[in-house]
Amino acid sequence: MKIGKLDLGYRPVFLAPMEDVTDIGFRLLCRRMGAAMVYSEFVAADALVRMVNKSLKKLEVCDEERPVAIQIYGREPEPMADAARIVVEQAHPDVLDLNFGCPVKKIATKGAGAGLLRTPEKLLEITRAVVDAVGDKVPVTVKTRLGWDFEHLIIEELAEQLQDCGIAALTIHGRTRSQLYSDHADWTLIGRVKQNPRMTIPIIGNGDITSAEGAVEAFERYGVDAIMVGRATFGRPWIFREIVDRLRGEPDSALNLSTDWKLDVLKEQVLTSVARSNELSGIRHVRRHLAASPLFKGIPDFRQTRIRMLQAETVDELFEVIEYTRELLHHSVLL
Numbered sequence: 001m002k003i004g005k006l007d008l009g010y011r012p013v014f015l016a017p018m019e020d021v022t023d024i025g026f027r028l029l030c031r032r033m034g035a036a037m038v039y040s041e042f043v044a045a046d047a048l049v050r051m052v053n054k055s056l057k058k059l060e061v062c063d064e065e066r067p068v069a070i071q072i073y074g075r076e077p078e079p080m081a082d083a084a085r086i087v088v089e090q091a092h093p094d095v096l097d098l099n100f101g102c103p104v105k106k107i108a109t110k111g112a113g114a115g116l117l118r119t120p121e122k123l124l125e126i127t128r129a130v131v132d133a134v135g136d137k138v139p140v141t142v143k144t145r146l147g148w149d150f151e152h153l154i155i156e157e158l159a160e161q162l163q164d165c166g167i168a169a170l171t172i173h174g175r176t177r178s179q180l181y182s183d184h185a186d187w188t189l190i191g192r193v194k195q196n197p198r199m200t201i202p203i204i205g206n207g208d209i210t211s212a213e214g215a216v217e218a219f220e221r222y223g224v225d226a227i228m229v230g231r232a233t234f235g236r237p238w239i240f241r242e243i244v245d246r247l248r249g250e251p252d253s254a255l256n257l258s259t260d261w262k263l264d265v266l267k268e269q270v271l272t273s274v275a276r277s278n279e280l281s282g283i284r285h286v287r288r289h290l291a292a293s294p295l296f297k298g299i300p301d302f303r304q305t306r307i308r309m310l311q312a313e314t315v316d317e318l319f320e321v322i323e324y325t326r327e328l329l330h331h332s333v334l335l
Contacts, residue, residue: 001202001225003169004139006067006094008226011219012036013243016206016230017071017097017143021289023058025272027065029265030233034240036226037067042099042113045074045083059091069095071143073102075112075122077129084134093138095168098130100144103177114177117148117158124161131166139168143206146189149178159193163201171228174207181231184208191222204228210239212246219247235293238265259295259329263322266290270318283313290318299328 001008015022015030017039027038040058047055061068070093074080084096100123102113109115116123123144131140142162147153159170172193174185185207194203202225205218210232218227232239238257269290274282291309296302305325312318 003095003141003202006139008036008067011247012226013215013240013247014204014226014228015039015233015240016228017042017069017099018230019102020285021234023273023276023285024060024062024065025276026233026237026269027068028062029237029269029272030240031065033237033265034244035229037069037095038065039069039071039097040093042071042073042102043083043087045072045079048072048083048086049079056090059087061091061093067094069093069097069141071097071099073099073107073112074126075110075116077122077126080126081129081133084130084140088134088137095141096130096134096138097141097143097171098127098167100142101171101173101177103145103175103180108177114145114148117145117152117154117177120154120158120161123158124165127162127165127167135166140166141169141171142167143171143173145173146176146186149176152176153189155189156193156196159196159203160198163199167201169202169204169225171204171206174205187218187222190224194223194225202226206230209243212242215243216246234289235266235291235295237269238262260326262295263326263329266293266295267319267322270315270322274315279315280313283315283318287312287318290322295329296325299325302328 001012013036015035015038019041022039022041030038043055043058070087070091072083087096099113100116107113146155155172162170172190174187174190187205190205193199204226205222205224206228209215209227209229215227218224229239270286273286287310291306309321312321
């Protein structure tokens with residue numbers, strides 16, 4: 001599969017852009033685990049144009065994580081085009097992605113993210129402005145949803161219109177904005193977009209990919225060119241290893257990922273997060289994702305241990321909890 005001239009291989013698996021999750025440290029870890037491409041946290045176009053330091057910091061990219069996509073969002077063509085130029089100049093991303101899918105109220109109700117699904121004309125105007133601004137320097141892609149709600153499932157027509165704007169690939173999350181992250185993602189319309197003979201750009205499927213089996217089904221049943229994994233990476237960055245090995249025909253390899261190895265990966269994630277900021281900020285950033293790890297679901301009465309994990313404020317405190325869970329997991333295996 002190619003996005004522009006960027007060759008991402010056969011059936012690639014991507015790390016989805018997620019606010020307060022996909023910082024550079026986590027992206028590096030997921031690349032090492034097998035993600036074919038990683039995406040930044042979304043960056044507000046207006047903040048980039050104003051040169052807000054916190055937003056500019058999100059543009060930090062290192063060579064070890066490439067290929068990497070930077071995602072921006074906004075609600076007006078000119079600021080989005082200006083922000084795209086800033087991103088290309090400062091970060092030199094392999095892909096520039098436009099966020100037309102974020103369902104969060106404070107963004108969508110202000111006419112950005114998935115809010116633009118209510119005004120598709122403006123969405124297309126923004127896309128054309130960004131492609132005109134930087135499309136000769138970097139592939140421009142879009143991530144969006146099926147529509148605003150079930151009465152406005154516009155993705156099939158919108159996909160053709162976005163392709164006509166000059167985008168190089170399209171990611172579709174199989175939910176409407178009104179669903180937020182509830183219910184199950186519906187891949188039927190994603191498959192129909194992919195099967196449309198007029199569509200020539202790659203189609204990337206997103207939503208509820210939580211296992212290697214689900215990844216295989218997404219490729220084989222719906223024919224997508226790539227898949228994107230989001231919330232299933234919380235406390236489980238090795239999901240990329242599980243999926244990639246299954247796609248390569250090594251279905252039993254996940255069984256060789258020991259509990260000890262997985263706990264060591266989580267400790268590595270902690271250290272990477274701390275190294276990129278400071279101890280307290282790094283711990284606060286990472287601890288809630290560790291606490292959500294499916295690795296701990298089999299531990300009886302885990303609630304109090306989870307609370308300790310969420311309250312930890314130093315590496316030593318968090319590692320003490322992780323080592324305690326190691327003992328609990330070993331004990332449960334012995335039982």
